[in-house]
Amino acid sequence: MTAAARDASRVLVLNSGSSSVKYQLLDMREGSRLAVGLVERIGEETSRLVHTPLVGGTGQRERSGAVPDHAAALKAVAEELDGDGLGLDSPELAAIGHRVVHGGLRFTEPTLIDEEVLAEIERLVPVAPLHNPANLLGIRTAQALRPDLPQVAVFDTAFHATMPEYAARYAIDVTTADAHRIRRYGFHGTSHAYVSRRTAELLGKSPEEVNVIVLHLGNGASASAVRGGRCVDTSMGLTPLEGLVMGTRSGDIDPAVTFHLKRVAGMSEDDVDVLLNKKSGLVGLCGDNDMREIRRRIDAGDQQALLAFEIYIHRLKKYIGAYYAVLGRVDAVVFTAGVGENAAPVREAAITGLEELGLAVDGDLNAVRSGEPRLISPAHARVAVAVVPTDEELEIARQTYALVSGREYD
Numbered sequence: 001m002t003a004a005a006r007d008a009s010r011v012l013v014l015n016s017g018s019s020s021v022k023y024q025l026l027d028m029r030e031g032s033r034l035a036v037g038l039v040e041r042i043g044e045e046t047s048r049l050v051h052t053p054l055v056g057g058t059g060q061r062e063r064s065g066a067v068p069d070h071a072a073a074l075k076a077v078a079e080e081l082d083g084d085g086l087g088l089d090s091p092e093l094a095a096i097g098h099r100v101v102h103g104g105l106r107f108t109e110p111t112l113i114d115e116e117v118l119a120e121i122e123r124l125v126p127v128a129p130l131h132n133p134a135n136l137l138g139i140r141t142a143q144a145l146r147p148d149l150p151q152v153a154v155f156d157t158a159f160h161a162t163m164p165e166y167a168a169r170y171a172i173d174v175t176t177a178d179a180h181r182i183r184r185y186g187f188h189g190t191s192h193a194y195v196s197r198r199t200a201e202l203l204g205k206s207p208e209e210v211n212v213i214v215l216h217l218g219n220g221a222s223a224s225a226v227r228g229g230r231c232v233d234t235s236m237g238l239t240p241l242e243g244l245v246m247g248t249r250s251g252d253i254d255p256a257v258t259f260h261l262k263r264v265a266g267m268s269e270d271d272v273d274v275l276l277n278k279k280s281g282l283v284g285l286c287g288d289n290d291m292r293e294i295r296r297r298i299d300a301g302d303q304q305a306l307l308a309f310e311i312y313i314h315r316l317k318k319y320i321g322a323y324y325a326v327l328g329r330v331d332a333v334v335f336t337a338g339v340g341e342n343a344a345p346v347r348e349a350a351i352t353g354l355e356e357l358g359l360a361v362d363g364d365l366n367a368v369r370s371g372e373p374r375l376i377s378p379a380h381a382r383v384a385v386a387v388v389p390t391d392e393e394l395e396i397a398r399q400t401y402a403l404v405s406g407r408e409y410d
């Protein structure tokens, strides 16, 4: 690393999702954010980029019009940053941190990316088909823009690597499972790690002292049981398809549904894959995957939207109950990500009926809209119920900077 790079303290983080890129530019020495943004609906005609510089006084900017792929998205992001004098050519940039969804058995720590690491991320594409290809495109584009800069991968699977064997193994033939590395990996780990730690802070305790159930409810959704800061179980599995009902993914189903569809409905492997990953979940049940639209339809008396909501909540409750039993003692149930942070009716419905478990939601606190971590349970409740906004980008930036600067990561 050059002397200039050693002094550099900025990190650009790219969180490339299946159809979006979220990004942040942070100064890790100053502890400040310089710019944040989002490119959404990549691959559609109606793509949109929203860029918010947080220094220099220029306001939020929007671009609309087709962004065909993640490479084009990243080029547009680079142009926006350039426009604020925060371009990727800046000597102050120390590294680029990338969210990578599947790290398999090998990657359980933030990792400096080289050709061999890229090859392994590529090998894992079949077990994260919506995500790893987008992550790879993001990395390759960033490398082309700044070939001299360290690029770091932070894996969704990493936080879950501590799960005990009895939680990580499926009850299938051991030889087959081991030969093909079939096990529960779990995803959204960067979010589960960050949110469980912030929840301990909110309770005024250290992470080692608390047991937390984290409900990450975004377009993809997952639950985790975290004991003393370590993950002991999580709802996503070999791939991000298992577990909760999601925007477009089914979550748990009887695996026999898949061979039934092939044998009886004449569907191909790819048809079933698309059905379960893209045409199921909320969108499959009622035609919409956005919780805002579903709530609007329910308020207008739409029975199909109501049933989709009820199925979503029923599954969520089952996981809260299961992880309560796994943990034995629960200090907090915490909601995060797009739905968890914003949809008060989801939080209320998921907790209602669980009073015997010491769980309750205070209607007034639940109605508060805020970007801050907060309790929504009544005072003196036995178990805290909380909303803690996730910040995968900040967590990725911290881990990236710690790796490239050799400085301690708190």
Ligand SMILES: Nc1ncnc2c1ncn2[C@@H]1O[C@H](COP(=O)(O)OP(=O)(O)O)[C@@H](O)[C@H]1O
Pocket (backbone or CB within 6 Å): 017, 020, 217, 218, 219, 220, 247, 289, 290, 291, 292, 337, 338, 339, 342, 343
């Ligand atoms: N104000 C809101 N009320 C209810 N749901 C919301 C609101 N804002 C966002 N959402 C939900 O959050 C989802 C996106 O969550 P997010 O965590 O950004 O997902 P991802 O990272 O998987 O793209 C949307 O699909 C929508 O269902």
Ligand SMILES: CC(=O)OP(=O)(O)O
Pocket (backbone or CB within 6 Å): 017, 018, 101, 131, 156, 187, 188, 218, 219, 220, 221, 240
């Ligand atoms: C792993 C996963 O499902 O991620 P996302 O929610 O971003 O789709």
Ligand SMILES: [Mg+2]
Pocket (backbone or CB within 6 Å): 017, 218, 219
């Ligand atoms: Mg997400």
